[in-house]
Structure formats: C-alpha cells, structure tokens
Amino acid sequence: MFAWIYIFLAALVSFIIAANNSANSVGALYGSDITSYNKAAIISGTFVMLGVILEGWKMSGAIGGGIIEGELSAFMSIIVLITTLILLFVFTYLSMPLSASQIMVGAVIGVALFYSLVINYPFLSLVVFSWIITFLAGLIFAYIIYHIIVRVAEGMHLFSLSKFYTVSLYFGAAFIAYTLGANTIGLIASLTANYYVYVISGISAFFGTLLFGKRTVRTVGKNITYLDPPRAFAALLGGALIVELFTQLHLPVSMTQAVIGGIVGTGFVKGYREINKNTIKNLALSWILAPMLAFGVAYLLMGAF
Numbered sequence: 162m163f164a165w166i167y168i169f170l171a172a173l174v175s176f177i178i179a180a181n182n183s184a185n186s187v188g189a190l191y192g193s194d195i196t197s198y199n200k201a202a203i204i205s206g207t208f209v210m211l212g213v214i215l216e217g218w219k220m221s222g223a224i225g226g227g228i229i230e231g232e233l234s235a236f237m238s239i240i241v242l243i244t245t246l247i248l249l250f251v252f253t254y255l256s257m258p259l260s261a262s263q264i265m266v267g268a269v270i271g272v273a274l275f276y277s278l279v280i281n282y283p284f285l286s287l288v289v290f291s292w293i294i295t296f297l298a299g300l301i302f303a304y305i306i307y308h309i310i311v312r313v314a315e316g317m318h319l320f321s322l323s324k325f326y327t328v329s330l331y332f333g334a335a336f337i338a339y340t341l342g343a344n345t346i347g348l349i350a351s352l353t354a355n356y357y358v359y360v361i362s363g364i365s366a367f368f369g370t371l372l373f374g375k376r377t378v379r380t381v382g383k384n385i386t387y388l389d390p391p392r393a394f395a396a397l398l399g400g401a402l403i404v405e406l407f408t409q410l411h412l413p414v415s416m417t418q419a420v421i422g423g424i425v426g427t428g429f430v431k432g433y434r435e436i437n438k439n440t441i442k443n444l445a446l447s448w449i450l451a452p453m454l455a456f457g458v459a460y461l462l463m464g465a466f
C-alpha cells in the first residue's frame with residue numbers, strides 16, 4: 162500500500178516541481194520574447210522527461226547512504242514527499258520560484274531527527290556548501306559565456322545573427338530542462354530507485370511544465386532583469402553547466418539558484434542598477450526559508466502520524 166502511495170506522490174510532486182522550476186528551464190527563453198510560452202514549455206517538458214529517465218539514477222545515493230546512514234522507509238519517504246508537496250503548492254501559488262532540492266533535504270533532516278537516525282554531517286555540509294557555490298558559479302559562468310557569445314557574434318550578418326541566437330536559446334532551454342530532470346526530479350524518484358518511478362515522474366514533469374508553470378516563468382524571465390538573446394542564452398547555459406556538473410558528483414543542488422545566478426551574472430553586464438534588487442531579495446529569502454520550513458513541517462507531520 163505504501164508503495165502505491167509513494168508512486169502517486171512522486172508523480173504529483175514531480176508535476177508541481179516542474180511547474181515551479183519551469184521558471185528555470187524556460188524563464189530566460191520566454192523573457193527574451195523569442196518564442197511563446199507554449200512552445201518553450203513543450204521543449205522544456207520533453208527534455209525534463211529525458212533527463213529523469215537517462216540520468217535520474219545518479220541521485221540514488223544522495224539521501225539514503227548520503228545525507229543519512231541507511232535508507233528511508235516507505236513511510237518516511239511519503240512524509241518527505243508530502244512536506245515537499247505542501248511547500249511547493251504554497252510557493253507556486255505565491256509565484257515564487259524555489260529549490261525543491263532544498264525542501265527535500267530539509268524534510269529528510271526533520272524525519273531523521275524525529276527517528277534519531279544517523280545524519281552524515283560532512284556530506285550534509287557538502288550539500289549546503291554546493292547550494293552557495295551553485296549561485297556564484299552560475300553567475301560567473303554566465304558572465305563569461307555572455308562575453309564569449311558576443312565575441313563570436315561580432316561580424317555576423319543580421320539574418321545569420323538572429324538565427325544563431327534563436328538556435329542557441331532553444332539549445333540552452335533544452336539543456337537546463339534536461340538537468341532539472343536529472344538532478345531535482347531524479348532525487349524524488351531515487352527515494353526508492355525503481356526505474357518505473359523515474360518514467361512516471363518524467364511524464365508527470367512534462368505535463369506540469371506545460372500546464373501549470375506560466376506564473377513563475379514570468380517572475381524569472383521578466384521581473385529580475387530584461388533579457389536580450391545573448392544574455393538569455395548565457396544565463397541558461399551557465400546554470401545548466403553547473404547543475405550538470407553537480408549531477409555527475411551525485412549532489413542535489415538548487416536549480417533555481419543556478420539559473421537565477423546566471424541571470425544576475427548577465428545583468429551585471431550593463432551594471433548593478435540593471436538588476437531588480439527587490440526581486441532578488443525576495444528570492445533569497447525564499448531560499449533561506451525553504452529548508453527551515455521543510456524541516457519544521459516534516460517533524461510536525463511525523464509527530465501527527
């Protein structure tokens with residue numbers, strides 16, 4: 162019975178995560194006004210699904226055997242997913258992108274402390290440190306990539322330049338969507354590490370991106386900084402590269418921090434005043450609150466059940 166409940170919740174959480182984090186995979190593309198939301202969402206959803214199926218298994222040791230010694234029981238996994246689901250609904254309703262990985266890690270710690278499970282604090286410290294590095298690396302990577310792209314584009318004919326930027330943006334959106342599936346949604350499916358859960362989670366993520374992600378896409382793509390095509394591509398590629406790197410290291414990182422770091426990095430191209438500082442402050446607050454709230458909700462749910 163618990164197994165079927167877990168599968169249902171994994172699919173539902175994947176749906177909501179894709180809706181919230183579609184801001185990361187297609188926000189910069191939509192913000193550049195190069196295509197419609199529907200087209201961007203279809204591309205994103207397809208590659209999210211591929212990421213889960215092809216590389217999601219690489220997150221299998223991040224929770225059980227990583228943050229905690231041993232494995233979570235089916236009931237514990239369900240509590241983690243319920244906690245994640247509650248907070249994702251709240252933040253998505255508020256149109257605030259956040260890190261699903263941070264929520265899940267906070268929930269796991271809450272469950273672990275309730276049951277007095279052994280926590281691997283060195284690995285947990287590495288995970289938290291990777292969240293900080295993710296934002297900074299995304300910022301730096303995007304800043305560098307932007308200048309490379311501008312240098313490559315110099316001397317191109319106007320038609321060729323337009324085509325170059327269009328292809329680059331589609332590639333960037335597909336890549337960042339793929340890494341979302343491999344890292345964040347792969348983390349959900351890896352709580353039990355059954356292959357059919359990866360497939361179901363991937364399909365759910367596709368429909369979540371397509372049907373329920375437009376509000377948070379506007380927050381990332383429009384409200385942080387104006388994105389022209391080279392800056393949009395640099396933000397996408399910079400974020401995708403850092404998340405893919407941490408996926409290979411089996412570390413659950415914040416997709417949101419990587420991409421928004423990239424967007425901020427491209428914003429610095431035209432100066433600090435180009436950045437919407439109030440939006441950045443609100444996003445930073447949500448990143449700090451997410452694991453803390455997840456810890457509290459998970460601990461209270463354990464006590465309630």
